[in-house]
Amino acid sequence: xxxxxxxxxxxxxxxxxxxxxxxxxxxxxxxxxxxxxxxxxxxxxxxxxxxxxxxxxxxxxxxxxxxxxxxxxxxxxxxxxxxxxxxxxxxxxxxxxxxxxxxxxxxxxxxxxxxxxxxxxxxxxxxxxxxxxxxxxxxxxxxxxxxxxxxxxxxxxxxxxxxxxxxxxxxxxxxxxxxxxxxxxxxxxxxxxxxxxx
Amino acid sequence: xxxxxxxxxxxxxxxxxxxxxxxxxxxxxxxxxxxxxxxxxxxxxxxxxxxxxxxxxxxxxxxxxxxxxxxxxxxxxxxxxxxxxxxxxxxxxxxxxxxxxxxxxxxxxxxxxxxxxxxxxxxxxxxxxxxxxxxxxxxxxxxxxxxxxxxxxxxxxxxxxxxxxxxxxxxxxxxxxxxxxxxxxxxxxxxxxxxxxx
Amino acid sequence: xxxxxxxxxxxxxxxxxxxxxxxxxxxxxxxxxxxxxxxxxxxxxxxxxxxxxxxxxxxxxxxxxxxxxxxxxxxxxxxxxxxxxxxxxxxxxxxxxxxxxxxxxxxxxxxxxxxxxxxxxxxxxxxxxxxxxxxxxxxxxxxxxxxxxxxxxxxxxxxxxxxxxxxxxxxxxxxxxxxxxxxxxxxxxxxxxxxxxx
Amino acid sequence: xxxxxxxxxxxxxxxxxxxxxxxxxxxxxxxxxxxxxxxxxxxxxxxxxxxxxxxxxxxxxxxxxxxxxxxxxxxxxxxxxxxxxxxxxxxxxxxxxxxxxxxxxxxxxxxxxxxxxxxxxxxxxxxxxxxxxxxxxxxxxxxxxxxxxxxxxxxxxxxxxxxxxxxxxxxxxxxxxxxxxxxxxxxxxxxxxxxxxx
Numbered sequence: 001x002x003x004x005x006x007x008x009x010x011x012x013x014x015x016x017x018x019x020x021x022x023x024x025x026x027x028x029x030x031x032x033x034x035x036x037x038x039x040x041x042x043x044x045x046x047x048x049x050x051x052x053x054x055x056x057x058x059x060x061x062x063x064x065x066x067x068x069x070x071x072x073x074x075x076x077x078x079x080x081x082x083x084x085x086x087x088x089x090x091x092x093x094x095x096x097x098x099x100x101x102x103x104x105x106x107x108x109x110x111x112x113x114x115x116x117x118x119x120x121x122x123x124x125x126x127x128x129x130x131x132x133x134x135x136x137x138x139x140x141x142x143x144x145x146x147x148x149x150x151x152x153x154x155x156x157x158x159x160x161x162x163x164x165x166x167x168x169x170x171x172x173x174x175x176x177x178x179x180x181x182x183x184x185x186x187x188x189x190x191x192x193x194x195x196x197x198x
Numbered sequence: 199x200x201x202x203x204x205x206x207x208x209x210x211x212x213x214x215x216x217x218x219x220x221x222x223x224x225x226x227x228x229x230x231x232x233x234x235x236x237x238x239x240x241x242x243x244x245x246x247x248x249x250x251x252x253x254x255x256x257x258x259x260x261x262x263x264x265x266x267x268x269x270x271x272x273x274x275x276x277x278x279x280x281x282x283x284x285x286x287x288x289x290x291x292x293x294x295x296x297x298x299x300x301x302x303x304x305x306x307x308x309x310x311x312x313x314x315x316x317x318x319x320x321x322x323x324x325x326x327x328x329x330x331x332x333x334x335x336x337x338x339x340x341x342x343x344x345x346x347x348x349x350x351x352x353x354x355x356x357x358x359x360x361x362x363x364x365x366x367x368x369x370x371x372x373x374x375x376x377x378x379x380x381x382x383x384x385x386x387x388x389x390x391x392x393x394x395x396x
Numbered sequence: 397x398x399x400x401x402x403x404x405x406x407x408x409x410x411x412x413x414x415x416x417x418x419x420x421x422x423x424x425x426x427x428x429x430x431x432x433x434x435x436x437x438x439x440x441x442x443x444x445x446x447x448x449x450x451x452x453x454x455x456x457x458x459x460x461x462x463x464x465x466x467x468x469x470x471x472x473x474x475x476x477x478x479x480x481x482x483x484x485x486x487x488x489x490x491x492x493x494x495x496x497x498x499x500x501x502x503x504x505x506x507x508x509x510x511x512x513x514x515x516x517x518x519x520x521x522x523x524x525x526x527x528x529x530x531x532x533x534x535x536x537x538x539x540x541x542x543x544x545x546x547x548x549x550x551x552x553x554x555x556x557x558x559x560x561x562x563x564x565x566x567x568x569x570x571x572x573x574x575x576x577x578x579x580x581x582x583x584x585x586x587x588x589x590x591x592x593x594x
Numbered sequence: 595x596x597x598x599x600x601x602x603x604x605x606x607x608x609x610x611x612x613x614x615x616x617x618x619x620x621x622x623x624x625x626x627x628x629x630x631x632x633x634x635x636x637x638x639x640x641x642x643x644x645x646x647x648x649x650x651x652x653x654x655x656x657x658x659x660x661x662x663x664x665x666x667x668x669x670x671x672x673x674x675x676x677x678x679x680x681x682x683x684x685x686x687x688x689x690x691x692x693x694x695x696x697x698x699x700x701x702x703x704x705x706x707x708x709x710x711x712x713x714x715x716x717x718x719x720x721x722x723x724x725x726x727x728x729x730x731x732x733x734x735x736x737x738x739x740x741x742x743x744x745x746x747x748x749x750x751x752x753x754x755x756x757x758x759x760x761x762x763x764x765x766x767x768x769x770x771x772x773x774x775x776x777x778x779x780x781x782x783x784x785x786x787x788x789x790x791x792x
Contacts, residue, residue: 002655002659005601005605005655006601007203008206008605009605009608009609009651011203011206011207011210012210012605012606012609012610013609013612013613014207015207015211015214015232015609016210016214016609016613016614017613017616018211018280018284019214019215019218020214020218020613020614020616020617022215022218022284022285022287022288023218023221023617024621025288027222027288027291027292027294027295028292029295029296030296031292031295031296031299031300031301031302033301033304033305035301036301036305047281050240050277050281050284054274054277057207057277058247058270059272060276061200061203061273065200072652075652075655076648076652076773079644079648079651082612083641083644086612086613086616086644087616089616090616090621092621093620093621094622096621097621097622097623097625098625101625103625103627103629104625104626104628105625106627107627107630117654132730148710168373179274198208205401206404209401209405209408210408212405213405213408213409213411213412214408214412216409216478216482217409217412217413217416217482218412218416219432220413220416220420220482220483220486221416223486225420225486225489225490225492225493226490226493227493228494229490229493229494229497229498229499230499231499231502231503233499234499234503243480248475248479248482252472255405255475256468256471256472259398259401259471263398286436296447377472384467403599404602405601406609407599407606408601408606411603411606411607411610412606412610414607414676415607415610415614415680416610416614418611418614418680418681418683418684419614419617421684423618423684423687423688423690423691424688424691425691426692427688427692427696427697427698428697429697429700429701431697432697432701443677446673446677446680450670450673453603453673454666454670457596457599457669458758461596490775511728520619575670
């Protein structure tokens, strides 16, 4: 019961976050196709953030499907995660407004990093609650992707001051790592009984 | 379980998309009824987009009701569809802002075309998963409407450079094809055991 | 199954409509309490529209709880209702922007009237589907409130050109009719076996 | 049935309220990190309001989980609560816009106070409906937190005219009271059989 409502609320917030970003794409006043050129950085940053929210929704979805108990602490860890994710439209809008400027690119990484930490806290609380032998603990396993991501975010933040495009490419790679399932690793984990997380 | 949450998330996003478009209708400053005249193109494009999102919600709803298995690929194919649909409020706003200009009318068709392709990918993945003898495969049958629509969108895009109003009429016809069920075709399909998709 | 998703989608759209109106309340730049005085018409029209959407949600909720079958026509009748309700934030914003001007007050009535007609169409389709002896047909009974409301809206539209405040009072009365249950009528209907609709 | 839809609608509205506040955080035009300094009051007030909506969602969630019967009066008491909560984004935006000015800080307290009263009315109606020996009545018990909060809001409103920062600190304390569970009181209540409300 509790879990259903936590999922419904999270789905609602994520659905709004993912759609609200469209409001940042201001309708151009002119009616030439050339007007859309100015919007390219906005559309690109929108697409990237859409993928990130999609990944979070996907992972949240998988993680929660294995959970049985919800405590007050978990509710707040979940809200904490939603708080950082709710700042993604703002960071996305700032990138689009400034055509991939250094500070906006760095802020984007900070928000992703904080969201990643919030997700890790939620995941740890859930594992603690479910027990080390639970399906969840096994499913998450060594959590390679979760461990690599923060390093990529930090790298992108550092790089953003030198080359904003390179920074954007790192964010894209960090997203693709979650999107493209590494079949070999999956198989290895499956054989070792550690399970997978996608 | 998985399916329920995918449906709930899609419903949330579609409900937000359909309502968010109202925000594009800027409240006029004057208080004469004549102020509303300027809003007529905006209201017309809003109504058309409302119908399109309604059609997608309707079809998504029907399609999902026959589905049993959800994979990671399906989740992403669904997000891909939602991405293109989320750009409809933007395209709609641009049409309204420019009173049916050529480029906005063409962009509208591009977004509809991409959404149609995304829907086709999702549908194909679902059929592949459910099997060729599944209820879904039979229900979709020859998918006449799905096959005609992209041609209409392409026609409307081409026509938009010559006559934007004609282009708008084609979008309306493409919508009405989905709205008005062709009783004869339906009956024929029913007799041939191919089923219908509305 | 179908019904659940229709309810969920309608709830989503109504929840967004009711909340989106807050976005019309522009944050004042000054920091004196006197700034809020200018916002009083906006706040009053917001409160009135909040009540109207609340009434629609309430009635929709009751009506749907007795329904068993959902057809394609009902889905579209429902979307038609949501379309007119989605214009309430716009009409509300126009009233607030113009401090109860004549045209905005009249437009508000037109939107309410169209929403009322859309609700009537939905209700008729549902009764036709459920049958004349169904719980729904009995629950709606003589539908006194439903029959009085359009006359009040038309009256308010006519009056708005002479006295906008009086027009606003009529909208308020039309809302209160739904809010305050008439105990005597309810009892009479209950005794006559016609049931009630609140 | 009724309860499910009331919860779903409330979840939807709360999810939108909590996310809509992000729209108040206007994307800065410049691309220096220094631009973000101006946003600090906006971000702080956003974080505080996020916590408050989170608390209300949390408490609403707990309260409803013990409820069995929903009446028309309860539906409206719930809408009344949602009305006041829907004004939080507006009050939050005013604080952010004016960098913690006196009047915005006072208004914030007024909205919180009205939301608190609305919550109390809803809670009282629910207890009246469920009965004095119900799980809900026991779970709420002496409702210490609920009794202290309004005094803190009134204090913060009074203080706001002298020291806005102090006022903000009181709002933060009033929130933390709900966040940090007082273990000793919980234990005492548990032993006395009065139960707890978190």
